[in-house]
Amino acid sequence: MQPFAHGFEYMRYGFTPDRVKIKREFKKNLGYKLNLSEPETLNEKIQWLKLHDRTALHTKCADKFSVRAYVFDKVGNRYLIPLVYQTKKVRNIISENIPDYPIIIKTNHDSSGGIIVRDKSHVNWDLVQKKLNKNLSVNYYYRFKEWQYKHIEKRIIVEKLLADNQGAVPFDYKFHCFHGKVVFIQVDIDRFTSHKRNMYDRNWKLLPFNWCNFVDGKPKLENGKLLKKPESLDEMIAVSEKLSEPFKYVRIDLYDLEGDIYFGEVTFHPCSGAKVIHPVEWDYKLGAMIDLQKE
Template sequence: MKQIFKQVKNFIFDKQIRFGYLSTLGFYNWIPDDIYLKKEFKVRIGNELNLNNPQTFNEKIQWLKLYDRHPEYTMMVDKYAAKQYVASKIGDDYIIPTLGVWTKFDDIDFDKLPNQFVLKCTHDSGGLVICKDKSTLDINAAKRKIEHCLKRKYYYIHREWPYKNVPPRIIAEKYMTDNANSSTTNETLKDYKFYCFDGKVRFLMINSDRNSKMSTKADYFDRDFNWLDFTWGYEHANVRPVKPDCFDEMISISEKLSKGLPHVRVDLYECNGQIYFGELTFYDGSGFDKIEPIEWDYKIGKMLKLPSK
């Protein structure tokens, strides 16, 4: 009862929670993108959104959503199609193997899947089921989660245009395990996110303690691996991450994949000394995670040179 009361109280008094909840229900779907983003920016960041002369990184991300729209972006965020696109750029060796792709959950033949695998929705963020042991997998719970995500139009939540026309599908991927650390699995693979501007890596983020969203830590480094003192949605790790052995190769891959783009984040994993592609992210935090101190929002904003409308 107390939990229900707390949820109702948060809905009434917390603007961000109320706005997010109504957005997921489709309450604001009818609002034009520019008006919606101005409203969301005010709710989440607390400032008016300046689209005429954006200065901060978060402001420029909203501008890109509205005015930098290319058909190939849809393919690049599609978790299935992006694999083929990336493989054509850097080769198949960097791609986590796909075990199957389906449009309906009931079409999945679990008997043909290995004992361990990962299910993902191709068109959203969060549609994920990790199977460590098929004999204990709750298929009904997995079905409920995946089918809920298949129905969700992810584009409407933060108006990330590339997702608007991604076909909703399900893929199964190989379950990745790092033999150097038997406790390291798909949930905690070493995760490196490279922030690229006009085809050049300017800095990167390394995630730590990714067992849950609440415990995730993030540290930032420039391309020479000097630590950068700012936060962006997560606290710093208690133990500062070390430079990976394959760092230079990661830089090279990221710059190949970001060539010709004003901005993209290239997400890579390191597993058993091998680099694997994760995803391409155009709008980090959808442009709504606060960068602190605020000076860094402006510094990163200066790295992003907006193209012509």
Template sequence: MKKILKKLYNKTSVGRILIQKVIDLNVFYWTRIAADQRVIKRVYKESFGRPIDLENPKTLNEKINWLKLNDRTSLHTMCADKYAVRAYIEKNIGSEYLVPLLIHTQDPTKITKKNLPDSPCIIKTNHDSGGGYFVINKEEIDIFKIQSDLKIRLEKNYAHNITREWQYKNIPPLIIVESLLQTKEGAIPMDYKLHCFNGKVRMIQVDIGRGTKDHYRNWYSIDWKREPYKWSSKKENGKYTDPANFEVPAPKTLTKMIELSKVLAKPFCYVRVDWYDVDGKLYFGELTFHHDSGFAPILPSEWDLALGSELLLAKTQSQ
């Protein structure tokens, strides 16, 4: 049957149109109509090859997906908002950890070469997950393409996809421009992602060479010893962000990162707190509530279970 459909799609224009309509309807159903729990069950089984247990979750990935469905508060929405979270950071640890904000607007046409700073910056939206547009020299960018891309991003609701991360649903879309953090050598600083269980830092993720074919991901304990598992993401080239065969030195700000992460993580059952260390100066990155949407296997698999046993699911109330 697949061969017949493929032949119809590739060889006839009518077949291509009809099959594409079916594909579009299927995507629409799974992203906009199907119940969250049904979507999560389907995607989890595709990712792990086994059903998810949402009644009695045991592994870390099962518990992350359970939290998606059962731990929904206005504070999650605020902290997933890359603009609104700034108020949370300022209130709890101080504005000195915020990356300087240069522009915030709902209008893509306000992002012009005239309005952008002469210094390096990053342009992004506040309501989705993913990177932004790095601007080193504003005279070299295609500003009209960026405006067009931003318009498309503003119209999308990140909650309407197969990850079913509810916290993005009610974020008012916004464009923000921040200073681009760079080291004295002009390099993008290393980012450190502290995974917090029940208000305490459990492990630290270090991504090396992000955005390149040599993107590695090392895992460390809070006393900077290599963890015995990997929790990798798929790269654009089809390979994975597996750990490197070399070590990354602990940042000088490690103790401060851990202390501040505990403060920020206190209201949440599970959260990942991201930081940048720029030549010893610490900057907050973002808060992430469902690492890789709970669909990335932890290997060896017994560590998914072991880490899951350490995360206690508190009684929560959805809104």
């Protein structure tokens, strides 16, 4: 299944030159022509970075398995979610290889949320394997021209599920870092019920913009309830800035579980740079903070 599906991905997307595909998708999603020679907005500069900012470290950090070594080297082991199991073979994802406590199963090369298992005795493992096979067939480079995904060695990882005493998954704090400094923090609220999104500055002041799809001229994700400033904010900012040091722009995702901080993932091109920042002046304001010529 995997080779055929991977071939389909390549046949559908692989022959289109990166620049052509990126400019076409940008115009379709944002409604105006992409300027790659003199990009100004954050969304435009993300497209420029897709084409010109490509290193082996990008691939390592986009890989949810290999990034663990990067995190360990930069900030230590304490921020890593416990790894339960890892394999390159879907057929190994069976009850016998899964612990008796809640876990999450992910593929290491994509941006899907993963499969949560709270009680393995109630899981249809055939369906889990089919979903993993489907996920493994996708290469995000061909589909979105995000180069860092192209050469990831695909595998499946199983991590302990982060959950509080009531079984709730903690908030996901997304730190948008420009040249190694946190500029704004994205918080997704009630993601699996009535999804909302807030943006805060590094001092936890609510910012008057959003970054999401629009439907009938209105943002699909409106601001949610005001959140209390997390007590761990300073520590999360310090961790994010340490992890973001080598990059012009990157998003570092962290979890706060009852005061303990855990690393989630590194994202180089949030929303693939193809969702509206509203009001538009914030797209320009944020874009001006990235110096594409700076080493």
